[in-house]
Amino acid sequence: xxxxxxxxxxxxxxxxxxxxxxxxDAKMNSFIDNLMRRMTLQxxxxxxxxxxxxxxxxxxxxxxxxxxxxxxxxxxxxxxxYTPEAxxxxxxxxxxxxxxxxxxxxxxxxxxxxxxxxxxxxGLAATWDPVLVExxxxxxxxxxxxxxxxxxxxxxxxxxxxxxxGRVSEGSGEDPFLGSVMAKAMxxxxxxxxxxxxxxxxxxxxHFALYGAAEAGRDYNTVDMSKVRMxxxxxxxxxAAVDAGVGSVMTSFNTIDGVPASGNKWLLxxxxxxxxxxxxxxxxxxxxxxxxxxHGMGDNKKVAELALNAGMDMDMVGEEFLNYAEQLVxxxxxxxxxxxxxxxxxxxxKYKLGxxxxxxxxxxxxxxxxxxxxxxxLNLSKQAAIESMVLLKNKDHVLPLDxxxxxxxxxxxxxxxxxxxxxxxxxxxxxxxISIWSAIEQAxxxxxxxxxxxxxxxxxxxxxxxNPHGAMLIPDxxxxxxxxxxxxxxxxxSDVVVxxxxxxxxxxGEAASxxxxxxxxxxxxxxxxxxxxxxxxxxxxxxxxxxxxxxxxANLDGILETWYAGTMAGPAITDVLYGNANPSGKIxxxxxxxxxxxxxxxxxxxxxxxxKADQKYTTRYLDAPNxxxxxxxxxxxxxxYNYSSVALSSNTLNTGGSITASVNVTNTGDRxxxxxxxxxxxxxxxxxxRPVKELIGFQxxxxxxxxxxxxxxxxxxxDLKFYNSNLQYNYEPGDFKLFIGTNSRDVKEADFVxx
Ligand code: NOJ
Numbered sequence: 001x002x003x004x005x006x007x008x009x010x011x012x013x014x015x016x017x018x019x020x021x022x023x024x025d026a027k028m029n030s031f032i033d034n035l036m037r038r039m040t041l042q043x044x045x046x047x048x049x050x051x052x053x054x055x056x057x058x059x060x061x062x063x064x065x066x067x068x069x070x071x072x073x074x075x076x077x078x079x080x081x082y083t084p085e086a087x088x089x090x091x092x093x094x095x096x097x098x099x100x101x102x103x104x105x106x107x108x109x110x111x112x113x114x115x116x117x118x119x120x121x122x123g124l125a126a127t128w129d130p131v132l133v134e135x136x137x138x139x140x141x142x143x144x145x146x147x148x149x150x151x152x153x154x155x156x157x158x159x160x161x162x163x164x165x166g167r168v169s170e171g172s173g174e175d176p177f178l179g180s181v182m183a184k185a186m187x188x189x190x191x192x193x194x195x196x197x198x199x200x201x202x203x204x205x206x207h208f209a210l211y212g213a214a215e216a217g218r219d220y221n222t223v224d225m226s227k228v229r230m231x232x233x234x235x236x237x238x239x240a241a242v243d244a245g246v247g248s249v250m251t252s253f254n255t256i257d258g259v260p261a262s263g264n265k266w267l268l269x270x271x272x273x274x275x276x277x278x279x280x281x282x283x284x285x286x287x288x289x290x291x292x293x294x295h296g297m298g299d300n301k302k303v304a305e306l307a308l309n310a311g312m313d314m315d316m317v318g319e320e321f322l323n324y325a326e327q328l329v330x331x332x333x334x335x336x337x338x339x340x341x342x343x344x345x346x347x348x349x350k351y352k353l354g355x356x357x358x359x360x361x362x363x364x365x366x367x368x369x370x371x372x373x374x375x376x377x378l379n380l381s382k383q384a385a386i387e388s389m390v391l392l393k394n395k396d397h398v399l400p401l402d403x404x405x406x407x408x409x410x411x412x413x414x415x416x417x418x419x420x421x422x423x424x425x426x427x428x429x430x431x432x433x434i435s436i437w438s439a440i441e442q443a444x445x446x447x448x449x450x451x452x453x454x455x456x457x458x459x460x461x462x463x464x465x466x467n468p469h470g471a472m473l474i475p476d477x478x479x480x481x482x483x484x485x486x487x488x489x490x491x492x493x494s495d496v497v498v499x500x501x502x503x504x505x506x507x508x509g510e511a512a513s514x515x516x517x518x519x520x521x522x523x524x525x526x527x528x529x530x531x532x533x534x535x536x537x538x539x540x541x542x543x544x545x546x547x548x549x550x551x552x553x554a555n556l557d558g559i560l561e562t563w564y565a566g567t568m569a570g571p572a573i574t575d576v577l578y579g580n581a582n583p584s585g586k587i588x589x590x591x592x593x594x595x596x597x598x599x600x601x602x603x604x605x606x607x608x609x610x611x612k613a614d615q616k617y618t619t620r621y622l623d624a625p626n627x628x629x630x631x632x633x634x635x636x637x638x639x640x641y642n643y644s645s646v647a648l649s650s651n652t653l654n655t656g657g658s659i660t661a662s663v664n665v666t667n668t669g670d671r672x673x674x675x676x677x678x679x680x681x682x683x684x685x686x687x688x689x690r691p692v693k694e695l696i697g698f699q700x701x702x703x704x705x706x707x708x709x710x711x712x713x714x715x716x717x718x719d720l721k722f723y724n725s726n727l728q729y730n731y732e733p734g735d736f737k738l739f740i741g742t743n744s745r746d747v748k749e750a751d752f753v754x755x
Pocket of ligand 1: 109153206285286510
């Protein structure tokens with residue numbers, strides 16, 4: 001085929017698919033028009049209602065109130081219930097006992113896996129492997145859809161720079177570029193670009209918007225930032241999800257320019273719908289409409305009005321719409337057309353999910369048996385866990401462990417299962433998670449000793465706060481000192497100590513902010529006692545946020561960050577410890593020297609008084625460095641990589657053109673490994689001050705010992721674009737630097753000019 005014919009074929013196929021889309025949209029519109037013509041105002045408002053259905057230990061329990069409302073056509077969807085049996089019962093009710101017979105949506109917090117649990121999202125991001133992350137979302141969708149669900153409240157894409165905030169565990173960290181890549185991967189994994197399949201689910205990007213910037217890292221707190229920062233740094237991942245076709249958007253709890261997101265017309269209509277062209281449905285967060293009363297926006301009726309007029313389609317749990325929407329329409333405060341538009345969004349979602357053709361599409365016992373915790377998903381969980389781990393320190397090659405030495409595994413998390421699956425693992429069964437100790441036994445590793453060393457938490461007040469939310473923190477019958485003494489005795493019998501410590505899972509996730517990001521005091525006491533034995537110590541961490549590891553970095557030999565690694569945590573961690581796998585994860589949030597540095601992130605602006613060691617009046621602390629302990633993108637390997645200098649194909653980048661930046665990366669060690677090569681840029685002069693570094697690309701390269709590979713990045717003017725102070729998106733000609741390296745700090749650079 002010659003080029004002309006080829007282009008013609010391409011053009012015709014684009015036209016054909018646009019036509020097919022138009023005709024399927026037309027079919028959907030006429031179906032919904034027809035349906036809505038027959039609906040009362042109250043039934044339309046019913047579609048906007050999303051109650052939660054609770055659980056007890058033996059499974060989901062439906063509150064009587066919700067059943068009654070379903071039968072009256074006052075519910076559009078429910079969440080927090082799953083299993084084919086439970087879903088069938090409610091769906092049956094909706095499609096047989098209501099006047100309009102409209103099926104329900106079934107939503108759930110599927111965050112890092114459904115039944116098979118993958119590492120927490122901060123860990124998944126640390127893989128820097130969007131293909132793998134997409135696979136985890138795909139696996140989660142397969143399980144969720146086989147469990148009656150058609151809607152998942154994921155991905156969470158809030159940019160996070162404050163490790164005090166418990167919810168940093170749920171997102172991809174501090175970088176908008178990486179966050180956007182992961183957002184897209186997850187949406188694709190859940191939706192496969194076709195919601196009508198029985199194994200896809202509608203994704204829900206959250207929390208729109210800026211929730212990650214809660215002041216002081218305190219959950220639900222105020223957010224306030226400039227539009228320039230918002231557009232350049234915080235909004236890109238939400239936009240990436242919208243561009244990837246995400247079916248729904250969940251609003252955040254915080255204010256934006258003084259107006260809570262759930263009632264913010266600029267956010268939900270001007271930006272999301274008009275500027276970004278979002279066509280799906282917008283759902284509130286849990287009672288976030290009602291909470292606008294506490295924000296000082298008016299009474300319950302007023303906040304319902306604000307939300308409806310802002311463009312909120314669905315009211316999660318709060319029932320403000322149910323209570324006030326009809327009255328507001330009758331009083332002329334909310335146009336009926338607004339309710340129609342909002343109801344239409346929900347019906348469209350149901351249509352696209354195939355629920356009008358088959359309300360029981362996702363209720364399939366056979367698929368349920370086949371999909372849930374299938375071996376391929378467990379294998380994927382283990383692979384994701386391995387790839388998520390970050391080796392933070394490895395003095396004198398203390399890792400991998402020498403199998404001929406005696407190893408003391410010490411710590412309350414060695415035999416733990418509950419914490420492995422982390423927070424937001426609602427349908428995950430922790431009893432199926434494999435602990436480190438079980439993995440050691442299963443693999444038959446010899447010469448291992450064990451001591452608990454300390455309670456996971458000693459502080460009674462913290463125990464009191466965490467236990468009601470599913471933690472099982474029961475102080476040991478031995479006193480803290482007895483536990484330490486026992487551990488020290490065990491350490492003396494060993495050649496190397498592996499201390500497995502961290503945060504109980506409940507210290508991450510929602511409503512889990514802290515002001516001290518060090519390990520808990522009792523765990524620090526244990527480490528100090530172990531240190532006195534003089535034995536080499538490897539710290540294996542389980543936690544959901546960057547911690548202050550200054551003491552540990554200065555005093556211990558090895559540190560392996562394993563996050564909450566999921567169902568297959570034990571086998572994955574032991575594979576890494578014993579060298580069956582070589583760690584390759586890299587952190588996606590900076591680990592500060594101490595909490596006082598927060599927020600500390602790599603892509604900050606330059607100041608007018610850059611730091612100079614010997615000058616007082618420069619930007620600095622008197623008691624700490626400016627740089628974090630471990631920078632964004634940092635992570636070691638059991639091997640070493642050498643980077644050549646950066647070669648550019650040209651020093652000039654013309655409009656619409658591109659240049660190629662290349663480095664040779666060599667594995668200089670004696671083990672095979674995978675390196676994530678990172679590309680950053682800096683615009684030297686701009687109409688607004690520009691970040692000292694910005695990630696614009698990355699690639700993973702697998703290298704055998706001694707092997708060298710050339711890694712090349714194409715850089716176009718698109719990569720240089722940003723929002724200026726008029727919020728125009730473009731690049732500005734001038735001088736630029738490119739940096740390539742193993743993390744955001746250790747880089748090689750080259751200069752070019754953009755014309
Ligand atoms: C509140 C959380 O903020 C949100 O992330 C979650 O999806 C909803 N509750 C539903 O559980």
